Amino acid sequence: GDGFFCGKNYLRHRMRLTKAEAFRRIQMARMHPRLPDWADAFVAGDVGISQTMLMAQIAANPRIPDELLTARAPELLGDAIRLPYEEFKARALRWESLVDPLGAADELTQSKQRRQAVMVGHDERGWTLSARFDEIGGAEFNNIFAHYTHAEFEADWDEAVRRLGEGNVSPGDLRRTDLQRRADALVAMARAAAACPPDRVRPVPVLSVLMDALTFESIMKQEQVQESRFADVVCRTSDGRELDLTEAAGLAIWAEVRRVVLDGAGHVIDLGRTRRCFTGPAREAALLTAKGCLFPGCPVPPGRCEVDHARSWKQGGGTNQDNGDPLCHRHNILKEQGYRVHRDTNGHWHIHHPDGHEIL
Numbered sequence: 605g606d607g608f609f610c611g612k613n614y615l616r617h618r619m620r621l622t623k624a625e626a627f628r629r630i631q632m633a634r635m636h637p638r639l640p641d642w643a644d645a646f647v648a649g650d651v652g653i654s655q656t657m658l659m660a661q662i663a664a665n666p667r668i669p670d671e672l673l674t675a676r677a678p679e680l681l682g683d684a685i686r687l688p689y690e691e692f693k694a695r696a697l698r699w700e701s702l703v704d705p706l707g708a709a710d711e712l713t714q715s716k717q718r719r720q721a722v723m724v725g726h727d728e729r730g731w732t733l734s735a736r737f738d739e740i741g742g743a744e745f746n747n748i749f750a751h752y753t754h755a756e757f758e759a760d761w762d763e764a765v766r767r768l769g770e771g772n773v774s775p776g777d778l779r780r781t782d783l784q785r786r787a788d789a790l791v792a793m794a795r796a797a798a799a800c801p802p803d804r805v806r807p808v809p810v811l812s813v814l815m816d817a818l819t820f821e822s823i824m825k826q827e828q829v830q831e832s833r834f835a836d837v838v839c840r841t842s843d844g845r846e847l848d849l850t851e852a853a854g855l856a857i858w859a860e861v862r863r864v865v866l867d868g869a870g871h872v873i874d875l876g877r878t879r880r881c882f883t884g885p886a887r888e889a890a891l892l893t894a895k896g897c898l899f900p901g902c903p904v905p906p907g908r909c910e911v912d913h914a915r916s917w918k919q920g921g922g923t924n925q926d927n928g929d930p931l932c933h934r935h936n937i938l939k940e941q942g943y944r945v946h947r948d949t950n951g952h953w954h955i956h957h958p959d960g961h962e963i964l
Contacts, residue, residue: 764777
């Protein structure tokens with residue numbers, strides 16, 4: 605009667621919302637009658653708004669049958685309540701891609717079509733680089749970029765040690781900021797590429813992609829991966845980036861493939877290396893199934909973590925993957941201050957405060 609032709613426009617005006625925010629709230633409102641348990645959990649504060657908005661976006665997909673959405677919603681709701689947001693997001697979107705393979709294929713095609721790179725020179729000196737990559741190309745680039753960025757950090761740290769002395773250096777003492785090191789790392793990458801003669805065989809970058817055996821076998825046989833397995837489907841890079849199943853499996857045509865065997869608790873088997881430090885294959889295997897620093901709430905990715913002994917060397921802890929805990933530097937040194945890290949028989953990590961309580 606007041607001339608608002610849709611709920612989105614009404615919300616935008618009455619609540620002063622952005623167009624995107626109003627659209628997300630409309631999606632939530634439409635989902636709640638279809639999934640009343642989710643609505644009750646949201647009202648009770650048991651599930652967050654980000655999880656609910658993501659589920660509403662999935663529920664709005666017209667290619668997902670109502671009966672399948674209703675049947676799988678309780679399991680997804682349990683994941684939303686129990687798991688960290690990023691892990692829930694990965695599972696939920698994986699389920700959507702299994703139920704709607706055509707939609708996943710369209711997104712993959714669009715991702716490839718949108719790749720671009722632009723270099724703009726500024727009148728006030730300097731340049732700005734803006735780029736967008738497809739899934740595999742971006743993951744490969746990021747892996748190489750991380751290597752060069754780490755090399756720049758090591759150079760800054762060594763310089764600070766020479767200037768201030770061993771044990772007296774903190775990140776604030778480094779001569780460049782993290783953003784400045786990243787810019788210099790890009791230049792170093794370009795110089796290294798230019799130094800490689802065009803007629804020489806270039807080194808193949810190492811990009812580790814982790815995929816579970818059943819999914820890999822189904823993709824190779826061109827079979828549909830069962831949507832009921834969505835919680836067990838693994839397809840990601842070693843730093844936790846989720847990948848499209850078909851795109852990742854296609855790498856096996858030209859890339860090297862190796863088998864990694866895990867036990868029922870998710871432990872990577874011992875690679876037969878018993879050394880004091882976690883380096884080479886021992887470090888790689890310890891990081892392979894990690895999604896980042898183990899400390900609750902820490903966003904540091906696996907590639908920037910240190911691998912140390914959960915049970916110390918002095919206490920008889922071996923240098924094997926079952927005893928390797930990936931922690932960022934700041935959280936790793938907390939173990940010297942009384943914090944304890946251990947892995948239970950189900951493969952779950954636990955971190956305890958020096959006073960004994962578990963940090964959740």
